[in-house]
Amino acid sequence: xxxxxxxxxxxxxxxxxxxxxxxxxxxxxxxxxxxxxxxxxxxxxxxxxxxxxxxxxxxxxxxxxxxxxxxxxxxxxxxxxxxxxxxxxxxxxxxxxxxxxxxxxxxxxxxxxxxxxxxxxxxxxxxxxxxxxxxxxxxxxxxxxxxxxxxxxxxxxxxxxxxxxxxxxxxxxxxxxxxxxxxxxxxxxxxxxxxxxxxxxxxxxxxxxxxxxxxxxxxxxxxxxxxxxxxxxxxxxxxxxxxxxxxxxxxxxxxxxxxxxxxxxxx
Amino acid sequence: xxxxxxxxxxxxxxxxxxxxxxxxxxxxxxxxxxxxxxxxxxxxxxxxxxxxxxxxxxxxxxxxxxxxxxxxxxxxxxxxxxxxxxxxxxxxxxxxxxxxxxxxxxxxxxxxxxxxxxxxxxxxxxxxxxxxxxxxxxxxxxxxxxxxxxxxxxxxxxxxxxxxxxxxxxxxxxxxxxxxxxxxxxxxxxxxxxxxxxxxxxxxxxxxxxxxxxxxxxxxxxxxxxxxxxxxxxxxxxxxxxxxxxxxxxxxxxxxxxxxxxxxxxxxxxxxxxxxxxxxxxxxxxxxxxxxxxxxxxxxxxxxxxxxxxxxxxxxxxxxxxxxxxxxxxxxxxxxxxxxxxxxxxxxxxxxxxxxxxxxxxxxxxxxxxxxxxxxxxxxxxxxxxxxxxxxxxxxxxxxxxxxxxxxxxxxxxxxxxxxxxxxxxxxxxxxxxxxxxxxxxxxxxxxxxxxxxxxxxxxxxxxxxxxxxxxxxxxxxxxxxxxxxxxxxxxxxxxxxxxxxxxxxxxxxxxxxxxxxxxxxxxxxxxxxxxxxxxxxxxxxxxxxxxxxxxxxxxxxxxxxxxxxxxxxxxxxxxxxxxxxxxxxxxxxxxxxxxxxxxxxxxxxxxxxxxxxxxxxxxxxxxxxxxxxxxxxxxx
Numbered sequence: 020x021x022x023x024x025x026x027x028x029x030x031x032x033x034x035x036x037x038x039x040x041x042x043x044x045x046x047x048x049x050x051x052x053x054x055x056x057x058x059x060x061x062x063x064x065x066x067x068x069x070x071x072x073x074x075x076x077x078x079x080x081x082x083x084x085x086x087x088x089x090x091x092x093x094x095x096x097x098x099x100x101x102x103x104x105x106x107x108x109x110x111x112x113x114x115x116x117x118x119x120x121x122x123x124x125x126x127x128x129x130x131x132x133x134x135x136x137x138x139x140x141x142x143x144x145x146x147x148x149x150x151x152x153x154x155x156x157x158x159x160x161x162x163x164x165x166x167x168x169x170x171x172x173x174x175x176x177x178x179x180x181x182x183x184x185x186x187x188x189x190x191x192x193x194x195x196x197x198x199x200x201x202x203x204x205x206x207x208x209x210x211x212x213x214x215x216x217x218x219x220x221x222x223x224x225x226x227x228x229x230x231x232x233x234x235x236x237x238x239x240x241x242x243x244x245x246x247x248x249x250x251x252x253x254x255x256x257x258x259x260x261x262x263x264x265x266x267x268x269x270x271x272x273x274x275x276x277x278x279x280x281x282x283x284x285x286x
Numbered sequence: 287x288x289x290x291x292x293x294x295x296x297x298x299x300x301x302x303x304x305x306x307x308x309x310x311x312x313x314x315x316x317x318x319x320x321x322x323x324x325x326x327x328x329x330x331x332x333x334x335x336x337x338x339x340x341x342x343x344x345x346x347x348x349x350x351x352x353x354x355x356x357x358x359x360x361x362x363x364x365x366x367x368x369x370x371x372x373x374x375x376x377x378x379x380x381x382x383x384x385x386x387x388x389x390x391x392x393x394x395x396x397x398x399x400x401x402x403x404x405x406x407x408x409x410x411x412x413x414x415x416x417x418x419x420x421x422x423x424x425x426x427x428x429x430x431x432x433x434x435x436x437x438x439x440x441x442x443x444x445x446x447x448x449x450x451x452x453x454x455x456x457x458x459x460x461x462x463x464x465x466x467x468x469x470x471x472x473x474x475x476x477x478x479x480x481x482x483x484x485x486x487x488x489x490x491x492x493x494x495x496x497x498x499x500x501x502x503x504x505x506x507x508x509x510x511x512x513x514x515x516x517x518x519x520x521x522x523x524x525x526x527x528x529x530x531x532x533x534x535x536x537x538x539x540x541x542x543x544x545x546x547x548x549x550x551x552x553x554x555x556x557x558x559x560x561x562x563x564x565x566x567x568x569x570x571x572x573x574x575x576x577x578x579x580x581x582x583x584x585x586x587x588x589x590x591x592x593x594x595x596x597x598x599x600x601x602x603x604x605x606x607x608x609x610x611x612x613x614x615x616x617x618x619x620x621x622x623x624x625x626x627x628x629x630x631x632x633x634x635x636x637x638x639x640x641x642x643x644x645x646x647x648x649x650x651x652x653x654x655x656x657x658x659x660x661x662x663x664x665x666x667x668x669x670x671x672x673x674x675x676x677x678x679x680x681x682x683x684x685x686x687x688x689x690x691x692x693x694x695x696x697x698x699x700x701x702x703x704x705x706x707x708x709x710x711x712x713x714x715x716x717x718x719x720x721x722x723x724x725x726x727x728x729x730x731x732x733x734x735x736x737x738x739x740x741x742x743x744x745x746x747x748x749x750x751x752x753x754x755x756x757x758x759x760x761x762x763x764x765x766x767x768x769x770x771x772x773x774x775x776x777x778x779x780x781x782x783x784x785x786x787x788x789x790x791x792x793x794x795x796x797x798x799x800x801x802x803x804x805x806x807x808x809x810x811x812x813x814x815x816x817x818x819x820x821x822x823x824x825x826x827x828x829x830x831x832x833x834x835x836x837x838x839x840x841x842x843x844x845x846x847x848x849x850x851x852x853x854x855x856x857x858x859x860x861x862x863x864x865x866x867x868x869x870x871x872x873x874x875x876x877x878x879x880x881x882x883x884x885x886x887x888x889x890x891x892x893x894x895x896x897x898x899x900x901x902x903x904x905x906x907x908x909x910x911x912x913x914x915x916x917x918x919x920x921x922x923x
Contacts, residue, residue: 041702074806086735090806093733097726104693104722108715111700115636116707122861125638125703127892134698135642135691142690146683146729153733154676160735161672205669210509211602213667213742217808220739224669226603227508228596231669244817248667248742248810250502252509253428256813 041126043114058099058106065098079218079239079264082160086220089156096145160221161234164200172205174212174225177254179245188277193245193262196270200236213249216262224249237264296352296385304350305343312338332515335494336588340522344483352385353476375875385479387471389460390873392478394773396453397766399478400446403485405838407441410434412835419828421818431814433498433516437488440503440520443620444527445485447758451623452477452534454765455562457773459538461866461873462556464547464882464899469540477533484527491519502812504613507594507605511586518587521580528577531619535569538562547865547899549884554898556864556888557646561626564650568615568622568657576612579605603670610661618657620754622650624761625692628714631764632696634862635711636703639889641695649688656685666737675734682732689725693718708860709783713764716791720756724749727802742812745805751798763787763841770848771855775872778852782844789837796830863898864888 075087115125170193171182182189195201205214207225215222218239223231247258265273292299316333348354359366374388375381382395414434417425426434456474460467468474491498496514499505510517542563546555555563582605585591592598594605633640640646659681662674696718705711727749731737740746763786770778800823805811809820816824858867865882866873882899890896 044702072803074803076808082735086739089733090730090736093730093736097729101719101722101726104697105719107697107700108719111636111697111703112705112707112715115700115703115705117637117704121704123637123704124892125636127639127890128641128698128702129639130642130645131698135645135695138690138694139687142687143684146686147680149729149733150680150683153679153735156735157676210512211506215742215810217739222667222738222741224667226669228600228602229669246808246810250432250506250509250812252500252513253432255432256428256810256815259817 054106054110057110058102061106062099062102065102066095069094069098075220076217077239077241078220079216079237079241079243080220081236081238083218083220085156085159089153092152093149096149164234164236167200167202167234168196169202169204170195172203172214172225173208174205174214174247174251174258175208176210176252177247177258179212179214179247179258179260183274186274186278188274189281190277192260194270194273195237195262195264196267197240197264198236198238199267199270200234203233203235205231205233210251211249212247212251212258215246215248216243217246218243222248240264240266296350296355298351298383300352301347301350304346304348306346308342308344308346308349309338312342315342331495332518333588335515336518336522340487340518344480344526347483348476348479351479353472353479356472385475387467387475388875389456389468389471389474390773390877392474393453393455393457395478396449396456396481397773399482399485400450400453403441403445404450405842406485406489407438407446408835408838410438410441412832414438415828415831417814418816418824420825421816421821423815426814428814429497429500432500432502432812433492435812436500436502436505436520437491437498440488440499440523441485442754443503443616444524445481445488447620447754447762448531448616449481449527449534450762451562451565451620452531452538454627454762454769455538455558455623456534458769458866459559459562460541460545461772461869461877462559462864463542463545463550464865464878464884465541465545466877466881468537469545470537473533474537477530477537480526480530480533484523484525484530487519487523487526491516491523494519504609505580505583506609507583507586507602510583511594518584521584521587524580525577528573531569532573535566535573538566539570542566547882547884549899551884553644553647554884554887556626557629557640557643557650558623558626560647560650561622561624561629564654565619565622568619568654572612572615572619572658574612575608576616579609579612582608603665603668606665606668607662607670610664611658614661614664615654615657617753618653620758622653624717624758624765625650627761627765627768628696628717630862630864631710631714631768632699633889633891634768634860635706635708635714636700637706637861637891638699638703639887639891641698641701642691643887643889645691646695649691652688653685656681656688660685663732663737666734667741679732679734683729686725686729693722693725706860708767709778709780709787710764710768712784712787712791713760713767716787717757717760717764720752720760720791720794724752724757727752740805742810743805744801744809744811747811748798748801748805751794751801755798756794763790766845768860769866770845771859772866772871772873774849774852775855775870776848776852777855777859778848779844782840786837786840786844789840790834793830793834793837797827797834800827863890863896865899868899868901 070091074090078084078087169184171184173180173182178191180189180191181193203214205223205225207227210227212225213222214225219235219237221233221235223233225231241264243262245260245262247255251258293303294300313334316330316337317328320328320330356366376386376391382391386392413426414431417431456468494514494516497516499513499516499520501510501513501517505517505520542559582593586593586595592600594600594602596602629640629646660678662670662678663682666675727745731740731749767778767783804820804823807820809816855871857870860867868882869878880902882901884899886896886898888898890898
């Protein structure tokens with residue numbers, strides 16, 4: 020073989036391409052077919068296994084369901100890739116492992132253009148599809164809703180306070196009526212914080228000098244926690260406060276009660 | 287030697303003197319300025335430590351230890367001492383504590399120093415896991431805890447992963463391309479000696495008033511502009527680590543471009559050389575941005591500028607944009623050299639050419655380019671302009687394509703090889719599987735709606751440890767085992783090596799795997815305390831983490847005893863083709879008695895009689911044969 024041929028990375032060396040020439044996989048008529056079969060079975064088992072895991076906290080907003088579904092889709096797309104990598108590694112190690120004292124070299128395969136085109140194209144299509152899906156979900160989550168209630172969230176080291184400008188109420192616990200879309204307008208008095216209710220799935224930094232917004236429609240009654248998710252100093256890990264999602268009627272009662280207490284303390 | 291002579295000759299005595307003198311000079315400047323302005327108190331220790339200890343003193347140490355001697359003589363017009371190469375090589379352990387211009391000595395200096403900081407950072411992780419083993423406060427207060435994870439990350443990134451790759455490449459790369467040394471040996475020495483400054487600053491920040499810097503390695507403003515003195519140790523430490531990194535990268539670029547052996551075209555370079563070439567491009571272009579971001583913080587803190595103070599027109603998000611414009615490429619700076627190591631290890635131990643060599647090189651270049659277009663995926667919840675999120679999501683996911691090419695090509699390299707499952711190969715295979723997991727969680731994180739839920743949670747902690755430990759650190763272990771015989775001239779203990787691999791592989795997964803679960807379930811990261819519902823998983827994670835930490839002792843024991851008493855290594859124990867294995871172990875002081883001539887690709891396993899390079903004395907025989915002859919393009923130089 021002359022120099023030029025050996026130097027050109029991608030030309031496969033013809034005789035070695037024939038799998039039948041490799042005695043280690045000669046007995047198997049379809050080494051790849053067998054591997055694909057194992058891979059498909061392992062992927063199905065893997066997908067079922069990861070979908071059984073209860074990953075998320077309860078769904079307490081309309082967006083939560085969409086995000087959880089998106090994650091399931093990501094898992095379903097990911098497991099076969101991981102299984103593929105694992106099967107090739109394990110199969111190769113089992114089949115092609117050197118016997119003690121084996122000084123031979125492997126097959127001088129430098130590349131295979133068709134294979135390389137395939138493993139550029141398939142991942143490209145997969146990530147493109149996932150990106151489009153992600154974009155659609157994102158647009159959906161952030162779409163403006165009718166009848167939105169505005170809640171102003173203010174972070175400071177190390178607590179949250181909430182103001183309801185439409186209801187003319189301020190509070191240190193976050194109380195929200197069920198099924199009413201809310202637009203949170205988030206701000207901070209000092210450093211960065213991050214407003215996050217894991218059960219709602221959505222979060223946003225509170226940034227000095229900016230007002231950030233997220234939209235949430237709580238749809239499950241219950242008591243949750245606002246968690247600060249951006250390192251904000253000494254008390255960062257204790258910056259957790261209650262959120263209550265209540266029936267709309269109860270919310271109205273709470274608003275009236277808050278107003279009354281505010282007037283009392285003012286008067 | 288008289289004391290005067292000790293204090294004027296380059297070395298540790300003069301370094302101590304220089305450090306002291308420069309500290310006094312810095313202090314003097316502070317006192318003079320404060321006197322002139324009539325500021326009270328005159329002795330402001332924050333200012334004195336910043337100017338005297340963190341800025342001036344390191345230069346005193348660098349001058350004292352002898353990094354600048356030659357340049358000063360030359361700049362002053364004095365006769366420079368002709369290079370007699372007396373500084374080359376190391377005959378005793380003491381030689382590793384002197385300024386030395388031999389790339390092999392510098393390589394060892396880098397590796398040992400960085401592993402020292404790796405141990406420091408690892409011990410901090412152990413303390414953190416002890417604290418997090420159960421809810422509540424047990425061992426350290428929240429301030430110390432915040433300091434621990436900040437210093438842990440900073441040491442691991444700036445003092446371990448980035449420079450240990452520079453160390454491995456320092457040793458191996460000139461040998462691989464058939465060069466007698468790096469292009470700029472004195473600059474190479476300076477790069478190394480700047481490194482401990484950064485490490486010592488980060489470690490000593492624990493003794494600063496108010497404790498160590500506690501704002502994470504990301505040091506987000508405005509928290510970082512308001513926290514106590516310890517922050518300055520990070521802000522300035524990063525400058526020295528960054529300068530060291532940039533200087534080394536320039537050195538690699540020039541070395542690779544100009545010093546390849548005759549016949550070594552770009553398409554005949556081993557992939558480790560390609561990997562360091564692309565990494566160096568990233569370092570040179572990106573690192574000035576992290577330096578800039580930290581200078582902004584420094585100026586806000588020390589000189590009263592308002593870069594990050596919105597009440598005075600500053601912009602908080604600007605910090606994050608500038609910071610991530612470096613720090614995202616930095617994750618490739620921490621990964622591409624590892625890709626190179628894996629290509630070498632897999633092809634050598636599978637006895638096969640690297641599958642799709644050119645695509646492997648092209649995908650490195652693609653990652654460099656795409657790597658600069660994705661930084662804002664760290665900022666999906668930061669409150670930046672919303673439209674930027676979708677393009678950043680798309681570019682981020684596109685990086686999966688070149689990365690996928692690499693993973694699949696390594697797999698194809700295994701196919702029909704003759705696989706020797708030595709320790710480096712085990713780490714390489716462990717890397718492929720774990721890095722795939724890290725890559726998969728990376729794709730998930732790129733999808734904006736999912737990222738909004740998990741950003742700043744333990745899911746992120748899991749992801750970065752899968753890519754940086756299961757990814758980078760596994761490649762580092764693979765590289766250290768692979769080139770251990772070449773560097774030390776002795777063989778490591780294979781049984782202990784395999785034990786180390788299996789212990790770290792199992793406990794790595796047991797430690798970081800469950801973090802995905804608690805993260806999605808709602809546990810934020812960087813917390814000294816957490817809600818009770820995460821207690822069970824955290825206890826399991828902590829126990830695994832201690833066993834994981836203990837697995838490192840096996841490595842340490844193996845390295846120390848093998849280096850001292852291991853069996854002598856032959857020149858080429860793995861029967862590899864690349865040039866560094868064609869010289870003795872350890873290599874001769876000047877690498878090659880004859881500069882080799884490259885006559886073929888670096889991975890021609892399976893082709894009978896194929897060689898990568900020939901030495902001149904053998905040349906007449908080779909020149910007649912077709913392998914050495916006509917087809918070879920002229921030397922690149």
